[in-house]
Amino acid sequence: MDLWFETALLPDGWATGVRIGVADGRIVSVERDASPGDARHAIGLPGxxxxxxxxxxxxxxxxxxxxxxxxxxxxxxxxxxxxxxxxxxxxxxxxxxxxxxxxxxxxxxxxxxxxxxxxxxxxxxxxxxxxxxxxxxxxxxxxxxxxxxxxxxxxxxxxxxxxxxxxxxxxxxxxxxxxxxxxxxxxxxxxxxxxxxxxxxxxxxxxxxxxxxxxxxxxxxxxxxxxxxxxxxxxxxxxxxxxxxxxxxxxxxxxxxxxxxxxxxxxxxxxxxxxxxxxxxxxxxxxxxxxxxxxxxxxxxxxxxxxxxxxxxxxxxxxxxxxxxxxxxxxxxxxxxxxxxxxxxxxxxxxxxxxxxxxxxxxxxxGVEAGIAVGAPADLVALDADDPALVGRSGDALLDGWIFAGRDTVRHVWRGGRQVVADGRHVARDAIAARYRATLARLLA
The missing domain is CATH 3.20.20.140 (Metal-dependent hydrolases)
Incomplete structure (x- = not known):
């Protein structure tokens, strides 16, 4: 699986056109200035x-x-x-x-x-x-x-x-x-x-x-x-x-x-x-x-x-x-x-x-590795470039915007190479939240 980000935060700083190759839950390749593939995203961060x-x-x-x-x-x-x-x-x-x-x-x-x-x-x-x-x-x-x-x-x-x-x-x-x-x-x-x-x-x-x-x-x-x-x-x-x-x-x-x-x-x-x-x-x-x-x-x-x-x-x-x-x-x-x-x-x-x-x-x-680097877990976060807090920003200003002014800014998340959040919502949220509600209703009755 490959993911492509218009800009992503790598261990040595921000890079553009970043393609990340993922296999068996880990990052196997990181390319800069790469042409986009099918899985295009705007802003990439390590989880x-x-x-x-x-x-x-x-x-x-x-x-x-x-x-x-x-x-x-x-x-x-x-x-x-x-x-x-x-x-x-x-x-x-x-x-x-x-x-x-x-x-x-x-x-x-x-x-x-x-x-x-x-x-x-x-x-x-x-x-x-x-x-x-x-x-x-x-x-x-x-x-x-x-x-x-x-x-x-x-x-x-x-x-x-x-x-x-x-x-x-x-x-x-x-x-x-x-x-x-x-x-x-x-x-x-x-x-x-x-x-x-x-x-x-x-x-x-x-x-x-x-x-x-x-x-x-x-x-x-x-x-x-x-x-x-x-x-x-x-x-x-x-x-x-x-x-x-x-x-x-x-x-x-x-x-x-x-x-x-x-x-x-x-x-x-x-x-x-x-x-x-x-x-x-x-x-x-x-x-x-x-x-x-x-x-x-x-x-x-x-x-x-x-x-x-x-x-x-x-x-x-x-x-x-x-x-x-x-x-x-x-x-x-x-x-x-x-x-x-x-x-x-x-x-x-x-x-x-x-x-x-x-x-x-x-x-x-x-006790784990972190960062967008070969060998690290494919734990990745894509921010929403349309969030008003991120519009017109680049580099570290994206982090300032997200942390101090963002609202529902996290758009997609991959954990071990598997997408667990899509369009800001966990893929299993409905079932997990329903069981939570039933549990709390009983406990607090």
Missing amino acids: LCNVHSHGFQRGMAGLSERRGRADDDFWSWREVMYAFLDRLTPDDIAAITALAYVEMLETGYTRVGEFHYLHNDIDGRRYADPAATAASIVAAADESGIGLTLLPVFYAHADFGGAPPTLGQRRFVSGIDGFARLAEASRTLLPHDATFGIAPHSLRATTADELAAILPLADGGPIHIHAAEQVKEVEACLAATGARPVEWLLANAAVDARWCLVHATHLTDAECDTLAASGAVAGLCPVTESNLGDGIFPAARYFAAGGTVATGTDSNIRIDAADELRTIEYAQRLTRRRRNVLADHAHPSIGARLFAGALAGGAQAL
């Missing part, structure tokens, strides 16, 4: 990686937007989440997650890192098949066509110091041996182009000894962990360990390029610079972080220090790749009361800088 998703939470989007207690924050939102997941079956998880993946593809994400922690049955006991809910994630990925990096979560405690889990956490909990069995069973479910890693949930849910014991289960794959998302978490970590979460990880966990520290919102200057130098990825989820009132990542300093970033949709309150990228910059503008904060002389285009950073960082965090 992005969504490094942090809790797929089932798509079903509770909007349910927590009512005043509860006077100090509503992440911790009160978490109680709503616990109540929602109490009734979910593996089939429910698959139905909800499939729609989340459809929406990711429709906005330009072609692979997802599923931070999967809903392992146990409704009564808290492990399913007879320890990978029963992991199978739901794999099924959702297969039905939607999205690429998958599965990240089963180790979650053992309610707080620092090995505090016992609460009733609301019963569906997450594992011991070390049980988690090893779960990880192995989950790994065997994966299709050939999926990747596998592990996710110690956070330092409050994992002791130092447990963290050391489970890290070998990654077997060279990605390691993701929530870190420093909320001020309360930072304060509790300081009280329990004498160090802040990111500070502790950098000093004790041999953090390197395989690691993705999700959120990393509350950093000192020293933590910010050391994390940037470690080669790890900061997995930013700015739409969810805004929704939960978490805080603002110090992106300007981190970028200046050469840090690597990626984006995730986390709670899936709203799924849109451009939204995530735009919100990174807008948060900096609001706090600094300036525009174009993340631009510099080497990177004058905000859109281009954000897209390039998320493309490279996302691929690193999920």
Whole structure:
């Protein structure tokens, strides 16, 4: 199969008349200044990686937007989440997650890192098949066509110091041996182009000894962990360990390029610079972080220090790749009361800088290749040249237009060489959305 783009973003920049040859799900040739074939498209981009998703939470989007207690924050939102997941079956998880993946593809994400922690049955006991809910994630990925990096979560405690889990956490909990069995069973479910890693949930849910014991289960794959998302978490970590979460990880966990520290919102200057130098990825989820009132990542300093970033949709309150990228910059503008904060002389285009950073960082965090290059997965996105935000633009201005002013700008998407979005709509949306609606109608009745 060949695809031809009037202009496309290649690893060394924009090119015209780009013909891409695809076979067995991968790019086998890239030609510039080629004559158009039958499959003509306007603007070609590589697909992005969504490094942090809790797929089932798509079903509770909007349910927590009512005043509860006077100090509503992440911790009160978490109680709503616990109540929602109490009734979910593996089939429910698959139905909800499939729609989340459809929406990711429709906005330009072609692979997802599923931070999967809903392992146990409704009564808290492990399913007879320890990978029963992991199978739901794999099924959702297969039905939607999205690429998958599965990240089963180790979650053992309610707080620092090995505090016992609460009733609301019963569906997450594992011991070390049980988690090893779960990880192995989950790994065997994966299709050939999926990747596998592990996710110690956070330092409050994992002791130092447990963290050391489970890290070998990654077997060279990605390691993701929530870190420093909320001020309360930072304060509790300081009280329990004498160090802040990111500070502790950098000093004790041999953090390197395989690691993705999700959120990393509350950093000192020293933590910010050391994390940037470690080669790890900061997995930013700015739409969810805004929704939960978490805080603002110090992106300007981190970028200046050469840090690597990626984006995730986390709670899936709203799924849109451009939204995530735009919100990174807008948060900096609001706090600094300036525009174009993340631009510099080497990177004058905000859109281009954000897209390039998320493309490279996302691929690193999920253990895959990225970009329109021979040997890479044929994960491709075509933008709509008729979108008013793109008219009359070329080069990096296309990315600025899409990210900051586009509306339904993604027109077509191919994942592993197979077209999964056509004319802005997922090819299986109707069936997947119908099952989602039936599932939510029952759950929320």
